[in-house]
Amino acid sequence: MDWRDFAQRMGVMAHDLLAQESVDATLERITSAATELVEDCDAAGILVLVRGKAVTLAPSQPLAARLDQLQHELGEGPCFDAVRAVVPGRVFRVADLTGVESRWPDFVPAARDLGVGSMMGFLLFTGDEEFGALNFYSHQPDAFTETSEAAGVLLASHAAVALSSARSHAQLEEAVATRHQIGEAMGILMARHRITGEQAFNVLRRYSQDNNTKLRDVARQVSEQGVLT
Missing domain, CATH: 3.30.450.40 (GAF domain)
Incomplete structure (x- = not known):
């Protein structure tokens, strides 16, 4: 060589x-x-x-x-x-x-x-x-x-x-994308239910814990469907 x-x-x-x-x-x-x-x-x-x-x-x-x-x-x-x-x-x-x-x-x-x-x-x-x-x-x-x-x-x-x-x-990109999606979901909940950002985040977190679902997946559901089912 x-x-x-x-x-x-x-x-x-x-x-x-x-x-x-x-x-x-x-x-x-x-x-x-x-x-x-x-x-x-x-x-x-x-x-x-x-x-x-x-x-x-x-x-x-x-x-x-x-x-x-x-x-x-x-x-x-x-x-x-x-x-x-x-x-x-x-x-x-x-x-x-x-x-x-x-x-x-x-x-x-x-x-x-x-x-x-x-x-x-x-x-x-x-x-x-x-x-x-x-x-x-x-x-x-x-x-x-x-x-x-x-x-x-x-x-x-x-x-x-x-x-x-x-x-x-890749992990950094995923973290940024997740944060963006959570923020979007919080905004939807705040507008729909007239609640604060802290209350909206607590709604997402509580749903995540109660349903054993990742927070990012809960946020994606809200972003795509507008509601938590």
Whole structure:
């Protein structure tokens, strides 16, 4: 790998990540960058566990999602173990799935049948957050070297920071949208019932508590229907 060229491409990728307008777009750019920047990477995806179930985000190819699901079904596999913190460390690399591999006796032959020769993965994390694992798959055995692992580490570091920023931005946008909707609902109740802003907010809050419904959903109902039913 030409490291000068790689550094330039990493700089462009980092800028692209920060320019994405949504979390989904950020994830898609991360996995597409994985196949662009890491030699012999044929597919990439981000594996997360949602209530104990494996979910693949932004797979660059259906193969990535199938392999993640396969690990969940079998209850074993390097990516699955990494996310569950079964495998120590932040990086794993399985050089050759076509040879003898005793750590995942059910997953390895199944992955081999799908045409996978090697794989590696990196936990996505910042100082206080873990997001999942960025996983790389190749049809070729021994495709991923120490050089490609170093490239993956750099990519995962940029990806984790960008993903954290994207998540925070999305949460901020949601909070602003929620506040706006609550304010709109309060205005409707104030005009309809000739009550104060504090009284209107108490009406929304009391309805939310009595009906075990999120305050933003109560506000949306008032905004859309004009009343609480």
